[in-house]
Structure formats: structure tokens, C-alpha cells
Amino acid sequence: MIKNILCITLVILTILLLSACNSTSDNSNDKKNHSNDVKNHTPFKVVIDPGHGGTDVGATGASGKHEKDFTLSLSKKVKKLLEQEPRIQVYMTRADDRFISQESRYRPKYANNIDADLFISIHGNTFSDPEVSGAETFYYHKNSRHFAEIIQQHIVEATGFKDRGIMKKDLFVVKDTKMPAALLEIGYLTNPQDESKMWTDDFQNRVAASIVEGIKEYQESVE
Numbered sequence: 001m002i003k004n005i006l007c008i009t010l011v012i013l014t015i016l017l018l019s020a021c022n023s024t025s026d027n028s029n030d031k032k033n034h035s036n037d038v039k040n041h042t043p044f045k046v047v048i049d050p051g052h053g054g055t056d057v058g059a060t061g062a063s064g065k066h067e068k069d070f071t072l073s074l075s076k077k078v079k080k081l082l083e084q085e086p087r088i089q090v091y092m093t094r095a096d097d098r099f100i101s102q103e104s105r106y107r108p109k110y111a112n113n114i115d116a117d118l119f120i121s122i123h124g125n126t127f128s129d130p131e132v133s134g135a136e137t138f139y140y141h142k143n144s145r146h147f148a149e150i151i152q153q154h155i156v157e158a159t160g161f162k163d164r165g166i167m168k169k170d171l172f173v174v175k176d177t178k179m180p181a182a183l184l185e186i187g188y189l190t191n192p193q194d195e196s197k198m199w200t201d202d203f204q205n206r207v208a209a210s211i212v213e214g215i216k217e218y219q220e221s222v223e
């Protein structure tokens with residue numbers, strides 16, 4: 001008899017425990033769905049800034065090709081991929097080969113005016129020694145460091161280039177922007193081996209995808 005009572009009590013306790021568990025998980029699901037709804041209505045604004053343009057050709061690579069064309073080509077690929085992300089709204093500081101004066105501070109102003117969440121300036125590096133190689137990311141404000149770390153990791157992985165790390169640097173595009181901002185030096189255009197890779201569609205597609213992955217990883221970490 002006592003055994004039966006114990007058994008019944010045990011069954012009741014188990015049922016109570018299970019229903020308690022269910023209701024907590026229902027609650028947390030509700031909360032999750034609700035916050036997802038809120039997120040879905042506020043797009044994450046990302047500004048892609050192709051470095052240089054027009055008469056400002058940027059670096060001249062080992063082959064004689066110009067940095068401004070590399071930055072635009074890669075930026076367009078990033079833009080195309082970001083357009084497929086429902087929760088991201090993408091903007092470009094330039095979509096063609098136009099000159100943007102440094103004095104006008106147009107690039108950071110553009111991002112500030114639209115109240116962007118993230119600003120990414122894309123560049124290719126240059127150095128007198130053609131042996132020098134690697135990818136690096138510059139940032140200025142403390143609020144950009146986390147994003148710089150994430151994006152640098154993704155770029156190094158995608159390029160296979162040496163990891164030159166992230167560095168705080170007084171560059172107006174990352175200094176004048178109010179939101180987290182990074183300037184990516186994808187690789188050295190003055191290094192002949194690296195440059196020949198950097199101009200291929202395959203390389204650029206891979207790097208563009210890695211930049212998008214970095215943006216999404218960062219977005220998830222702040223939302």
C-alpha cells in the first residue's frame with residue numbers, strides 16, 4: 001500500500017515537474033520570438049566604402065593596375081551578398097569610378113547622416129619592398145575594436161595571407177565615423193604573387209563572403 005502511494009506521488013511529481021519545464025520553455029520561446037520580431041523591423045545599416053576613386057587611383061600594384069579598381073570590384077561583390085541578407089541594409093559611398101575629396105570628409109559624413117550601424121572601408125596595401133605581404137585592419141575608436149578583431153580573423157582565413165593584426169590608426173574615415181568602423185587592407189598590391197591572386201574573381205568572391213560572415217558575426221554579438 002505504502003509502495004503504491006509512493007508510486008502515485010512520484011508520478012504526480014514527475015507530471016508537475018514536466019509541465020513546469022514546458023511552461024518555462026514556452027515563456028522563453030515567446031520572449032525569443034518577440035525580440036526577433038523587433039529585430040526584423042530594424043535593419044542593420046552597413047556602409048561599404050570602396051577606397052579612392054577617379055583621379056585618386058590609390059596604390060599602383062605590381063602589374064600597374066590601380067587600387068581604386070580593386071576596391072570597387074570587391075565592394076560590389078560584398079554589396080551583392082549583403083543584399084541577400086534580409087536583416088541588413090547596405091549602402092555604398094561610391095558605386096562607380098568617381099573622385100571623392102578627402103577635404104569634404106564625405107565618406108564618414110555619409111555614414112553619420114544615415115545613422116549607420118557599421119562602416120567598412122575597403123583598401124589594398126602598398127609598400128616599396130615587393131616581398132612585404134599580409135592583411136591588416138585599422139580602427140580608431142574603442143567601440144570599433146571588437147568588430148576589427150572579428151573582421152580581421154575572417155579576412156586572414158579567406159585570403160590565406162599573413163596576419164598583420166589590427167591596429168589603432170588616425171585615419172579620418174575611421175576617426176570621423178560615429179558608429180563602429182574599420183578600414184581593411186586586404187593585401188599588398190605591390191607584392192606580385194599576392195596581387196595576381198587579388199585580381200581574380202575567385203579570390204574576391206571568397207573575401208567578399210568572409211567580410212559578410214564577419215559582419216553577421218558582429219551583428220549577432222551586439223543584438
Ligand SMILES: [Zn+2]
Pocket residue numbers: 051052058059067123124
Ligand atoms: Zn587605399
